[in-house]
Amino acid sequence: MCSGSNSIIQAQKLVDQLQIEAGMERFKISLTAADLVQYCQEHRRSDPLLTGISASSNPFKDKKTCVLL
Amino acid sequence: FVSVSCCPSKMACQGLQKGETLASLKKESESLKKKLEEERGKLNDVELHQVAEKVEAVAALSLKTRRVLKGHGNKVLCMDWCKDKRRLVSSSQDGKVIVWDAFTLNKEHGVTLPCTWVMACAYAPSGCAVACGGLDNKCSVVPLSLDRNENLAAKKKSVAMHTNYLSGCSFTNSDMQLLTSSGDGTCALWDVESGQLLQSFHGHTADVLSLDLAPSETGNTFVSGGSDMKANVWDMRSGQNIQSFESHESDINCVKYYPSGDAFASASDDATCRFYDLRADREVAVYQKDSIIFGASTVDFSLSGRLLFAGYNDYTINVWDVLKGTRVSILFGHENRISRVRVSPDGAALCSASWDSSLRIWA
Numbered sequence: 001m002c003s004g005s006n007s008i009i010q011a012q013k014l015v016d017q018l019q020i021e022a023g024m025e026r027f028k029i030s031l032t033a034a035d036l037v038q039y040c041q042e043h044r045r046s047d048p049l050l051t052g053i054s055a056s057s058n059p060f061k062d063k064k065t066c067v068l069l
Numbered sequence: 070f071v072s073v074s075c076c077p078s079k080m081a082c083q084g085l086q087k088g089e090t091l092a093s094l095k096k097e098s099e100s101l102k103k104k105l106e107e108e109r110g111k112l113n114d115v116e117l118h119q120v121a122e123k124v125e126a127v128a129a130l131s132l133k134t135r136r137v138l139k140g141h142g143n144k145v146l147c148m149d150w151c152k153d154k155r156r157l158v159s160s161s162q163d164g165k166v167i168v169w170d171a172f173t174l175n176k177e178h179g180v181t182l183p184c185t186w187v188m189a190c191a192y193a194p195s196g197c198a199v200a201c202g203g204l205d206n207k208c209s210v211v212p213l214s215l216d217r218n219e220n221l222a223a224k225k226k227s228v229a230m231h232t233n234y235l236s237g238c239s240f241t242n243s244d245m246q247l248l249t250s251s252g253d254g255t256c257a258l259w260d261v262e263s264g265q266l267l268q269s270f271h272g273h274t275a276d277v278l279s280l281d282l283a284p285s286e287t288g289n290t291f292v293s294g295g296s297d298m299k300a301n302v303w304d305m306r307s308g309q310n311i312q313s314f315e316s317h318e319s320d321i322n323c324v325k326y327y328p329s330g331d332a333f334a335s336a337s338d339d340a341t342c343r344f345y346d347l348r349a350d351r352e353v354a355v356y357q358k359d360s361i362i363f364g365a366s367t368v369d370f371s372l373s374g375r376l377l378f379a380g381y382n383d384y385t386i387n388v389w390d391v392l393k394g395t396r397v398s399i400l401f402g403h404e405n406r407i408s409r410v411r412v413s414p415d416g417a418a419l420c421s422a423s424w425d426s427s428l429r430i431w432a
Contacts, residue, residue, distance in 0.1 A: 011094035015311060017272070018101035024312065024350060028112045032331065032348045033120040036374070037392055039123065039329045041148045043373035048417045049432070050371050052131060059155070059172055060135040060432040 074378075088373045097392035109351045117344070117353040121392035127375065130388060130398045135418070138169055140176055141245025144424040146342070146408050151192045153300045156416045157249055159428055160187035166201045168213060171420070172273055180211055180221045189237045193244040198246055200228070202235035208249045237280045241305075248275040248291060248305075255291030256293050258305060263351075270303050272310040278328045282331045292333050294321030294427065300335050314345050316352045323367045328374045334391075336365035342379045344391060356389045358396060367409045386421055388430075402429055 044050055048058065055061035110367040143163035150157045156177070160166045164185050168178040184205035191200045193210070202208035208229035211221050227234070233252035240247055246267070247259045256270040256277055275296035283290045300321055302312040319338035325349055326333045332346050332353070340361050344354035356377065363383035370377055376397070377389040386400035405424035412419050418432040 003392075008091050008094065011091055011098065014098045014099065015094055017146070017313075018098055018105065020103055020309070020311070021313060022101055022108070026108060026112055026350045028114050029117070029346065029349045029353060030115045030120065032346045033115065033117045033353060035348075036117070036332060036346065037121050037124060039327075040373050040375040040392060041332075043328070044375060046416070047371050047373035047375065048415070049130070049132070049412065049419065050127065050373055050375050052128075053417065057316070058417050058432055060430055062135070062329045 118394045127397045132431045134429045135432045138428040141426045145422040147190045148422040149191045160190040200238045206231045208238045236278045250280040252276040268308045292324045294324040296320045334368045336368040338364035378410045380410045382406045
């Protein structure tokens with residue numbers, strides 16, 4: 001009966017797991033999505049890849065180099 | 070996998086058999102699954118892109134390749150940025166791990182591991198070490214020496230031991246702890262100094278392919294994705310699986326938290342990337358196009374979370390507007406699959422690693 005109790009233990013674990021998940025407090029998307037949008041908006045000015053920053057402030061963009069003659 | 074002892078004590082065995090039969094347990098889990106679906110459905114009062122309708126569109130991006138890092142002899146499988154925003158570590162199929170200065174293209178350190186397919190690498194928060202591993206089933210930490218001539222491989226220290234390949238690794242908020250994911254179906258948290266296993270995370274029913282730690286302000290959780298098509302959120306202290314998402318139709322290759330910690334994105338072999346809201350406990354966006362038919366292997370967000378960079382097996386990187394669900398740009402340049410994309414810590418650049426043996430910096 002070893003394999004029998006094995007699958008019962010696994011099944012009990014699944015039920016316990018699902019009970020934990022079912023007990024979770026959830027919120028409506030209209031509320032949570034508004035927060036996600038707000039986060040993007042609040043941080044958009046400090047997102048270089050989004051806004052694009054000038055060559056002088058981005059170390060990866062090549063600046064025109066000065067040559068001393 | 071969980072090793073459940075085949076013969077628990079006789080009394081426990083009888084107790085279990087007395088109370089619950091297998092059939093009644095299965096019935097209970099089915100009704101719980103149904104209840105979960107109903108609860109999640111109740112919250113689906115609006116779509117993310119509808120909430121984002123009034124947000125202005127993303128302006129055209131002018132992202133170009135600014136650097137090409139050549140030096141690996143074979144497929145580059147992973148990379149990670151250093152907190153100093155200029156160094157990065159990369160690992161490849163031929164066992165090599167290289168630390169680069171991305172500004173100058175200088176190779177600062179190189180280690181050759183005895184195994185091939187180094188699938189995971191990570192930079193330590195201090196910048197003084199890197200972690201790496203792959204087919205050796207281990208994750209090792211290599212301290213980076215200032216002395217160029219020092220043989221780094223000699224100082225390599227094995228920390229994590231799995232029973233199958235290492236697919237992902239990440240330091241927690243210090244150099245002292247390492248979180249790993251493995252083909253053995255588990256994730257694990259390790260003490261770097263002693264090599265001791267602090268916590269293991271069981272729940273995936275197939276290879277775990279990726280993990281990502283929640284941003285530090287959000288607390289002690291991480292998300293993992295695997296070949297069982299599930300993305301699981303875990304409590305690091307208790308080892309408990311607190312949330313689970315199953316909407317992808319194939320392996321989940323990569324998971325990454327949204328910068329606020331309230332959501333995460335995933336990339337899958339089903340050619341889609343998806344966005345999951347943790348507080349609504351459901352998927353809220355799918356990033357897909359009929360023309361995109363190859364698997365997505367990797368994703369990362371720009372600093373504000375507005376852009377999602379996703380690397381695909383068709384050699385391209387698609388840039389998605391996270392809120393509106395539309396594609397805003399395609400980055401061409403690599404000549405083979407993209408294995409990893411990562412935005413630099415200050416958000417100024419994107420690094421991509423590819424099976425074409427090179428890494429590219431885009432800005």
